[in-house]
Structure formats: C-alpha cells, structure tokens
Amino acid sequence: MRITLNRRSYSRIEGEKVQNVFKPVGIYQGLKKLISPKWKARIFYLRGLPRDKTTRIQNRIKGRFPIPPRDLIFLVAGHHNATSFLQGGATASQAIRDTLEKNSIYIEGLHAILDFGCGVGRIMRHWNTLRGPALYGTDYNPTLIGWCQENLTFAEFQVNTLSGRLPYPSSTFDFIYVFSVFTHLSEPLQFHWIEELSRVLRPGGYLYFTTHGEYYFSKLALELQEQLRNGQMVILRAEQAGTNHCAVFHPERYVREKLVKNLVMVDFIPSGAKGDSQHDVYLVKKPPVSQLVR
Numbered sequence: 001m002r003i004t005l006n007r008r009s010y011s012r013i014e015g016e017k018v019q020n021v022f023k024p025v026g027i028y029q030g031l032k033k034l035i036s037p038k039w040k041a042r043i044f045y046l047r048g049l050p051r052d053k054t055t056r057i058q059n060r061i062k063g064r065f066p067i068p069p070r071d072l073i074f075l076v077a078g079h080h081n082a083t084s085f086l087q088g089g090a091t092a093s094q095a096i097r098d099t100l101e102k103n104s105i106y107i108e109g110l111h112a113i114l115d116f117g118c119g120v121g122r123i124m125r126h127w128n129t130l131r132g133p134a135l136y137g138t139d140y141n142p143t144l145i146g147w148c149q150e151n152l153t154f155a156e157f158q159v160n161t162l163s164g165r166l167p168y169p170s171s172t173f174d175f176i177y178v179f180s181v182f183t184h185l186s187e188p189l190q191f192h193w194i195e196e197l198s199r200v201l202r203p204g205g206y207l208y209f210t211t212h213g214e215y216y217f218s219k220l221a222l223e224l225q226e227q228l229r230n231g232q233m234v235i236l237r238a239e240q241a242g243t244n245h246c247a248v249f250h251p252e253r254y255v256r257e258k259l260v261k262n263l264v265m266v267d268f269i270p271s272g273a274k275g276d277s278q279h280d281v282y283l284v285k286k287p288p289v290s291q292l293v294r
C-alpha cells in the first residue's frame with residue numbers, strides 16, 4: 001500500500017506527536033532507513049553548501065555586512081543555512097517593527113535599543129540603516145559577541161554572564177527585545193533576567209520577548225501538555241540552561257500571572273514572531289515612574 005504524507009505530516013504514537021512519520025515508499029526510502037542520523041546530518045550539511053556559497057557571494061557583491069560562518073549560524077538557529085539565516089532575521093526584525101507599530105510605537109523615534117541574547121546578530125544586522133536609536137547587543141557567548149564586534153560595526157556589543165548584571169546603568173533603554181532566549185532558560189534565570197532587563201529599561205519603556213506557546217505544545221508528551229493546560233511552564237533539560245538543548249514552553253497564563261506580573265501587558269500575539277519560528281510574542285511595558293511600586 002502506498003501512503004503519501006507530506007513533509008509536515010504527524011502521526012500519534014502512544015500519546016505523542018512524532019514528526020516525519022513516513023511510510024517507506026520504494027527503494028529510495030528503504031536506503032534512507034539504512035543511513036545513520038549522523039550521516040543524514042552530514043549529507044544535509046553538504047547538500048546545503050553550494051546554495052550557501054552562492055548566497056555568500058551575492059551578499060559580498062552587494063556590499064552587505066558579512067554572513068557569519070556556518071558553525072556560528074548553527075549555534076543560534078539550529079541550522080547551517082546562510083539563506084535561511086538572512087531571511088529569518090529579516091522576517092523577525094519586521095515582526096518586531098510591526099508589533100511596535102501596531103501599538104503606535106515607531107522604532108525610528110526610540111533612543112536606545114538593546115538586543116538581549118543577540119547571538120550572532122541575526123536580527124541586529126537588519127537595523128543597520130536605522131537612523132535615530134543607538135543600538136546595543138549582549139550575549140553570554142563571547143564567540144558570538146566577538147564576531148558581532150568585528151563585523152556589525154554600526155552597533156555596540158558586550159558580553160554578559162549567564163546570571164549576572166548587565167554592563168549598563170539603570171534606565172538606559174527605551175526598548176529591549178529578547179528573541180528566543182526565554183525559550184532556553186531555567187525558571188530562576190527567567191525571573192533573574194526579567195528583573196535585570198526591567199532595571200535597565202526606562203520607566204515607560206517596552207520589552208518584547210518570544211516564547212514557545214500553544215503552537216509547540218502538541219509536540220510534547222500528554223502529561224506535559226496537561227501541565228501546560230494547568231498554567232504551568234514546562235522546562236526540558238534545565239541543567240543545560242542558556243544552550244539550545246534546554247527547551248522551555250510557556251502557557252500564556254504563566255507569563256501573565258507569574259513572569260511579568262510586575263510589568264504592564266501591552267500586547268500578546270500567538271505565533272507572532274515569524275522569522276523561522278512560530279513563537280508567541282509578548283510586548284510589555286515598565287510602568288511609568290508615577291506607578292512604580294517602591
């Protein structure tokens with residue numbers, strides 16, 4: 001029997017959704033089964049090389065900022081592909097701009113913007129023509145920051161520690177965005193960073209961050225889905241917090257009632273992050289001075 005399922009098909013097996021469950025079709029599929037996952041990854045990597053090279057050459061000819069090496073792209077995006085890296089960053093930066101404009105905030109009118117957990121500048125590089133705000137990026141990975149400092153010279157980059165303070169005075173920024181970082185932090189680290197980011201945010205300033213929301217829940221085991229339905233956060237491999245191996249899933253209720261309870265919720269957009277992902281988007285505001293609890 002020949003069953004055709006497209007690449008995104010899922011099948012339920014013992015209560016879990018498992019990706020890419022294909023029925024073997026013909027010799028090609030049979031051969032594919034004989035190849036180990038390590039070799040599959042290697043083939044996938046090599047197959048992408050010619051396209052990657054073309055994108056890099058086109059990028060150089062157009063005089064754009066350099067594209068990071070493939071291993072650095074992998075560290076932040078989980079793939080090695082230069083084309084997706086550029087497209088994903090462009091879409092993510094546009095989603096940030098759109099969310100702000102939807103709430104009558106215009107990025108050109110801001111004074112200082114921080115990209116927290118900026119990685120290798122996937123999003124930051126798309127602000128290079130922005131006139132107005134001063135641009136800053138931080139990350140706890142010194143290799144990624146070293147690359148940004150050398151190549152994205154229109155912005156300032158600093159290394160922070162996994163759980164320390166940021167190298168900025170209080171009330172420095174009027175906008176901070178955190179794309180796919182709370183998705184990889186343990187619970188104590190999430191609370192620490194909400195507090196520290198609030199410190200460097202000006203009263204009345206905005207914080208934009210993304211999480212794995214509803215879209216991702218169905219990919220988890222049933223008992224974890226139950227936990228999420230009860231408003232609890234799910235953290236896998238918390239001991240590897242800060243790396244992409246640690247995966248965090250946030251129900252909206254948890255974010256509203258616990259994580260940002262001292263901030264003002266301005267907008268929530270399910271699957272609104274775009275840029276390679278279906279992350280939920282939250283836009284919150286630090287209360288103006290008159291409303292701050294002392």
Ligand SMILES: C[S@@+](CC[C@H](N)C(=O)[O-])C[C@H]1O[C@@H](n2cnc3c(N)ncnc32)[C@H](O)[C@@H]1O
Binds near residue numbers: 138
């Ligand atoms: C999935 S990547 C996303 C990178 C970037 N925001 C983007 O969208 O391309 C997660 C990033 O968060 C950084 N990160 C994790 N924990 C951090 C922490 N405590 N402080 C600063 N950066 C952190 C990682 O080094 C990594 O660059």
